[in-house]
Amino acid sequence: MQLILGSSSASRRQILSEMGYEFTVLSADIDEDIRIEKPEELVVALAHEKVVIHDGVIRKKPTTPEGASKFIQGYSQSHASTIGSVVVTNVKSCVRMEGWDKSEVYFHKIPDEVIDSLIEEGSVFYVAGGLLVEHPLTLPLVESIVGTMDSVMGLPKELTEKLIKASLQES
Template sequence: MMKLILGSASRSRRQILSEMGYQFTVLSADIDEEIRIEKPEELVVALAHEKVVIHDGVIRKKPTTSEGARKFIQGYSQSHASTIGSVLVTNMKSCVRMEGWDKSEVYFHKIPDEVIDSLIEEGSVFYVAGGLLVEHPLTSPLVESIVGTMDSVMGLPKELTEKLIKASLQES
């Protein structure tokens, strides 16, 4: 019987892994999210359990102020954001590590100021990369399209995760 440990406190990652049918234990990693690496694909692998949002070529992490969150969300209005997330699977028996990254794009209709105000007041935007909450009831109707998958945007691409789990088991 395989035991899984999710090294992230992310609610959406727990939800996605549960949807995939896995039982797991959560052991959140204490990592420095302020590491400076310019290439988003390299950054997410270095962070190993994180997701970053790219808007106009700039990496956006979790907003820390209301003004920052407002700027992020207004920037997505009638525009798009890219998410780049990584998955790192370690087979603790064989010490085999498999890693990869996945990218998706989210295109938005105009996001009204009252929606932005409500999101900031609620506070959830401060816990996600780029303040990007595509699954939220206030923002999901404003998503024009997603290139990629919703689970990738939310931080744990199912297809990549499954592929890496299977590969790590074959290598043991």
């Protein structure tokens, strides 16, 4: 079996490697600005994207320092949900399996100097919601996670394994 990860996400590569898989990365050039109101439907439609929900609003990747700052300040002493999808296609049988997973992240107060450092570093512009929970500056500020860290990072291991096995059984 040859496995292809259709995402350029470093977090997803890390998680799939941790699961013991060897794979090739082939990122799709897709328009991430499609408009779908239900986050569960949106992430499956994008199939490569993780969506962050804060106060009922879908947050994608911030595009400006001001936008990133606003996103991160909003998480301070609050929480956000991540909703991610996994789509597995068995190219031999053309069987496609898909699903989504949701986690909640609760934060302590996020100091302004941490926000400034994260924005200056720039990683906030490459992730949905503008915040890498696993980042060394962010992780100590996480109060709790309802769900799993791998789901928050964009590739829920349990769902991925389930879909891979199901797609192989259908061939």
